[in-house]
Amino acid sequence: MNAQSQLSLSEVVRRFDGPPAVQALGPVNLEIRRGEFFSIVGPSGCGKSTLLDLVAGLARPTSGSVRFEGEELHGQVPDGIGVVFQEDASMPWLSVRQNVGFGLRTSGLPKKEVADRVDHAIRFMGLAQFADHYPAQLSGGMRQRVCIARTLVLRPRLILLDEPFGALDQQTRLLMGDELLRLWRETGASVLLITHALDEAAMLSDRVGVMSARPGRFIDMVETGWPRDRDSRVVSDARFGSLTGRLWSSLRDESLKAMGRVA
Amino acid sequence: MKRRQAALVVRIAVLAALVILLEISCRTGTIDPLTVIPPSDMVAAMIHEIGSGELNASIKATFSTILLAFVLAIGLGVATGALIHRLPRLCDVADPLLASYYSVPTFIFYPLLVALLGLGKAPLVVLGVLSATPAVMIGTLSGLDGVAPVLMKLARVHRLTPARTFCWIVLPAALPHPFTGFKLALSYALIGVIAGEFILSGTGLGYAISFAYQSFDNPTMYGVMLFVLLVAVIANGVLYVWEGRLARRRSRG
């Protein structure tokens, strides 16, 4: 295992007993470096979300090991990992401020520190004006920002995002992508992003892993080579087109396979 | 699908077990046979009552009252519901009232109705209508609300007559909400009428139960009780299945 690795998956396999028994994922090998922005793209049903569950410690691999900062995960969520889910996980009975501060309730930090962190996160995600509103009054994009802010206050060292922008329109997605990059740079955390949008992966990441159809395995790893201070305007860079093209050519057959199986 | 069938089987098993438990408790005397008679005797009494024809008048009276109340409630409820729907201000006011309506025990008006209309069918029908109509209103309102405005635009694009708009667009789009209202209406009408007959009446199945109770005629009482309960469960069950079919057809199409 590389000393620089923050996250290490080794021969990870995930099987579900069913009926019917299905191998959802693997074998998967992956190393994520500290501070890296890594995206995973793959066809529907390939096990991307299962992978995220395994990395977060929300599930255990059937075989193989998952190590975060050298420690093997045994089915609990380790300290230092933040998760943003695909579905809206904002709590409708709490205000934005209360939602964002929710994760710090168990931290034992003094009230002032909590309030400071919450304020900083709210301002960082552009929610200051809505701090005392409730999620039902906000749009889908804003609610996701609340969830991201909630993760932010925990100062995670690895941020996991499962198709966080799936429900948003294209333009909002591009801007949220910029937000995510800003977040990544400011916190210095590593980011593992799961997305079905090839352009999003190509534009945001240092490295993109392409997954096969179920059971998901990595069939390609693409280094983007973008500078650290990038934003959504890389779409106009010449390399962007060829990156996306390469991702799609790796992915296309797998997607057809997945569709054939589903239909 | 397998899971649903498994649940059904277990459910029947649970109910059967309860009945058997009751039967055994009654037969062995754990439960005083003067209070509760064994289920097998209840069934025998029920069959005897129906078979002997003694119950026919009561059955006719009760069922006709329920049916009348049900039909009136539907007519009244749909009409009022549609009317309210057209007048938005009325809608806003009616909303909280409808929400509070079922918190009032409508039954308390029954003695008033008897004083007003005498001790016959009339107060029972009115009670049934009072109980059932708001459910139909609510169902109609929510059904009409559920007709997406874009469908009305579609009707105009196709230049449909009002009658056709109603039959081809409004009606199919509004279902199954009104149907849920109808199902509840039958349930409430049945409960209202039987309760009324039970407490203060001279005819009907509810009265038959009450009379048997006061005459210390447990077998008859339980027999009629069982009959009423079975009718209620079956009637509601049938409507429930229809409602499910309606809903499923829509979600698939």
Place this chain on the structure above:
Amino acid sequence: MGGATGAPTFTGMSDPSLQSARAGLTARRLRAFDTIVLVLVLLALWHVVSKGTHGVAISPPLQTLIYLFSLLQTSGFWDHAVTTLEAFALAFALSALLGLGLGLFLGGRRFAGEVIEPILAGFYTIPKVTLYPVVLLLFGLGMSAKVFFGVIHGLVPMTLFTLGAVRNLPPVLVRTARALRLSPQRTIRWVLVPACLPDIINGLRISFSLSFLGVLIGEMFSSQRGLGFLLVNGMAQNNVPLSTAVVTVIVVIAIAANTLMLRVGRRFARRGDAAGG
């Protein structure tokens, strides 16, 4: 609700909250006015019907009010009222607690819930009055019978609502609690209970009305004390103002309690429906 894309500074649009608040206030004022008008119309209708029937069944509103005032000053009335209150309080408490426990259990254990729910729903549609003789045979005439009536009416809706609340919990909330490494107790207290609360409050509201109904009918059928008895007795003695007054008291209590619980429920629900619901 529009999105807030736009300038990269993400300050959002120009204070939408103020605009919608203003619109909400006018709507509320209008609705309050309309409601008062409707109440007056109903009172007028009441008056007309009562006069039209020569006070044989209901006495007119004003007369009822006056009679009620004097009635509320007699200790006899309050004896009856307290009897009803005691029976109801016990019935409601039992329905609520048992219903909550049962609903939580059945909601959590999928299969048990699937098996039992139709049975409960079926029980809901039965005319439970027909079971009263059995209750009386088992419990005799008295408080316990009345409480039991209340419970057989109030238990099932509470259970069904709680069951639904637990079953409809968005799984993402539980995953969020795990991702934040909350202990099971904290997960229940901080996530599950608040998420289920609106439906549980609705269940309490319905259970309240139905337990009340059950106790009242029990009193009308088989008691010598309580508001239900007072009502039937008033009818039997042809004391129309009394029965009308009792009906009024019951209606007011029922509507007041229901409205209160609706408000409480809305406060705990998905806060922020634009016009205040």
